[in-house]
Amino acid sequence: MKLTVYFEGEFWVGVVEDESGGLYKACRHVFGSEPHDAEVLEFVQREMMPLLGRTQTGIDLGSALPDRGRVSPKRLAREAAREMQRTGVRSLAQEALARDLEHRRKTRRIVTKAQKEAEQARRREIAVRKAKARHRGR
Numbered sequence: 001m002k003l004t005v006y007f008e009g010e011f012w013v014g015v016v017e018d019e020s021g022g023l024y025k026a027c028r029h030v031f032g033s034e035p036h037d038a039e040v041l042e043f044v045q046r047e048m049m050p051l052l053g054r055t056q057t058g059i060d061l062g063s064a065l066p067d068r069g070r071v072s073p074k075r076l077a078r079e080a081a082r083e084m085q086r087t088g089v090r091s092l093a094q095e096a097l098a099r100d101l102e103h104r105r106k107t108r109r110i111v112t113k114a115q116k117e118a119e120q121a122r123r124r125e126i127a128v129r130k131a132k133a134r135h136r137g138r
Helices: 037-054 073-085 091-136
Strands: 002-008 011-020 023-032
Touching: 002 037, 011 037, 011 091, 023 037, 023 091
Parallel strands: none
Antiparallel strands: 002 011, 011 023
């Protein structure tokens, strides 16, 4: 699991990336102004796991990433230094965020469509009742 905090446009953004069980998930949190260490720690302790749990889609890694086994400490230190130099998010994280956003959009469209259809059916029922009530008087 990895948290990357970077400046994007006018806000500070945190991207949480998680690789577990062959599934890669990423989610985004907007901090607003530059977060202090205490604010980042608060986010990690209280909000990060529920936010990651609400992520509905991910990228299936399958066997794309080989199991590296034991990594030497020097290699691990070099990789950590390389990650510290890099800013922004990985393309894999961007793809995971895009997939999750598209999934939420589709879900929202389905719910909105069902609500509109229910409202139209309700109005139609009211109109039919009114028409029948008008004709009963004759």
